[in-house]
C-alpha cells in the first residue's frame with residue numbers, strides 16, 4: 001500500500017517520501033479506535049444520504065402518482081426522521097472529527113519541534129526562521145489535513161459511490177452505462193493535470209515562506225529601520241513579495257480550476273444525456289417519473305464521489321510536497337547527541353576543565369582553534385582575552401557541546417565531555433553570553449528559567465546579588481512585572497544582570513561570563529563581579545571581556561590569537577601549556 005502510494009505520487013526522492021509516510025502513520029496508528037468509530041458514523045451518515053432520493057421516488061411513484069395518501073404520509077414522516085437523524089449524526093461527526101484532527105496535528109507538530117530542539121546552532125544559522133515557521137505551521141497542517149480529512153473523504157466517497165452505483169443499476173442497468181464513459185474520461189484528465197498542480201503548490205508554499213521570513217526578519221528590527229529611514233524600502237519589499245505570492249496563488253487557482261472544471265462539465269453533460277434518454281422513456285410510458293428523478297439524483301451522487309476521489313489524487317500530490325518539506329527537517333541528523341549510556345559526573349564536582357589538542361573550524365572556513373591545549377583549573381578565575389572574531393565564543397560553545405571539535409578532546413573533571421549526558425554537562429557549565437534571551441512572562445519567571453523550582457526567596461536573593469535591586473523597585477509590580485516580548489523595555493545592562501542572576505540561581509560548577517557585563521558601567525560591573533566572586537568563590541569562572549578592569553582580578557589570563565591560546569600569565573596545566 002505504502003509503496004503503491006509513493007509510486008503513484010511520482011516523487012523524486014522516493015525513500016524520503018516513504019519514510020515520511022511511515023512517520024505519519026506512526027501518529028495515525030494510536031488513534032485506530034477513534035478512527036474506526038468515526039468511520040462507522042460516516043457509514044451511517046452516507047447510508048442516510050443515499051436513502052433520501054429513494055424516499056423521493058417512493059413519494060412520487062407510490063404516493064403521488066398512485067394517489068395513495070397513506071403512503072404519502074408514511075414516506076413524509078420517514079423523510080423527516082432520516083433528515084433529523086442525518087443532522088444529528090453530522091454534528092457528532094464534526095465534533096469527533098475536529099478532536100481527532102487536533103490531536104494528530106499537535107502530536108505531529110510537537111514531534112517536529114522536539115527534533116528541531118536537538119539540532120545545533122549551525123543548522124539554525126543556515127535556515128531562515130520564516131521558512132522553519134512555514135514548515136512547522138502550514139506544512140504540518142497540510143499533512144494532518146490529508147491524514148484525517150482525506151481518509152474520511154475517501155471512505156465516505158467510496159461508500160457514496162458504491163451505494164449510488166448499486167442504486168443506479170437497480171433503477172436502470174442500461175442508463176447506468178453512461179457512468180462507464182464518464183469515469184475513464186475524468187481519470188485521464190486528472191492524471192494529466194496532477195504534475196502541474198504539484199509544481200504550482202510547491203512554488204506557492206515557497207512564496208509564502210518568503211513573506212514569513214520577511215516579517216520575522218523585519219518586525220524585530222523596526223526601530224533600526226525607522227532610524228535609517230528605510231520604511232518605504234521595506235514596504236516595497238513586502239509589496240514585491242506579496243505580488244509574487246499572489247501571482248503564484250492565482251496560477252495555482254487557475255490550474256486547480258481547470259483540474260476540476262472539466263470533470264464537472266462532463267458530469268453535467270452525462271446528466272443531460274440521462275434526462276434526454278430517461279425522459280423519452282417516461283414520455284413513452286416505459287419508465288416512472290420518480291425513478292427518473294431518483295436516477296438523476298444518484299447520478300450526481302455517483303459523480304460527486306468520483307470527483308472527490310480523483311481530487312484526492314491532487315490532495316496527495318500537494319500533501320507530498322509538504323511531507324517532503326517536513327521530512328527534510330526531520331531527517332536532518334543532530335550533529336550533537338547525548339550518549340546512549342552516559343557516564344555519571346564525578347562527585348563532588350570541583351570544576352576543572354582541560355582542552356587537549358583541540359582544533360575546530362566552521363564548515364569551509366579557516367580553523368578558529370588550532371591544536372589548543374589548556375587547563376582551566378578547578379576553582380580558578382580565568383580571563384580569556386582576544387580580538388573580536390578571534391574565537392572566544394566559539395571556544396565556549398565547544399565547552400557546552402554546541403559543536404564538537406574536529407580534533408582533540410575536552411575533559412570535565414577528567415571525563416571526556418562527549419561521554420556525559422548533554423543535560424548534565426550544560427547544567428554544570430552556565431554561560432552568560434552577549435545575547436540575552438528573555439521570554440514573555442514576569443521578571444521572576446525569567447530569572448527562574450533554568451531552575452523552575454527556585455523559591456521566591458532564592459529568586460529575590462539572586463536578583464539582589466546581581467544588582468537588580470533598583471530595577472525591582474522601579475518596576476510597577478516588582479518581580480511580578482511582565483517583561484513583554486524579548487524584554488524590550490529594559491536596558492542592555494539590566495538584561496545582562498538578569499542573565500547573571502539566572503546563572504547565580506542555577507549554581508553551576510563552572511560559570512562563563514562572555515562579555516556579560518559589557519553593557520553596564522564600570523562601577524556596576526565591579527559590584528556584579530564582586531558578587532560573582534563572593535558567591536562563586538571556589539568555583540571555576542571564565543571571564544571574557546575587552547575591558548582591562550574586568551580581567552584585572554583574574555588568577556590567570558589567556559590570549560586567543562590566530563587559533564592559538566597563549567598564557568599571558570603562567571597557568572599550571574596537566575597536558576601541555578597553552579599552545
Ligand SMILES: Nc1ncnc2c1ncn2[C@@H]1O[C@H](COP(=O)(O)OP(=O)(O)OP(=O)(O)O)[C@@H](O)[C@H]1O
Pocket residue numbers: 121122125362363365368386387388389390391392393394395
Ligand atoms: N556559526 C558560524 N559559522 C561560521 N563561522 C562562524 C560562526 N560563528 C562564528 N563564526 C566565525 O568564527 C570566528 C570566531 O567567532 P567568535 O564569535 O567565536 O569570535 P569572538 O572572539 O567571540 O568575537 P567577539 O569578541 O566579537 O564576540 C569569526 O571569524 C566568526 O566570523
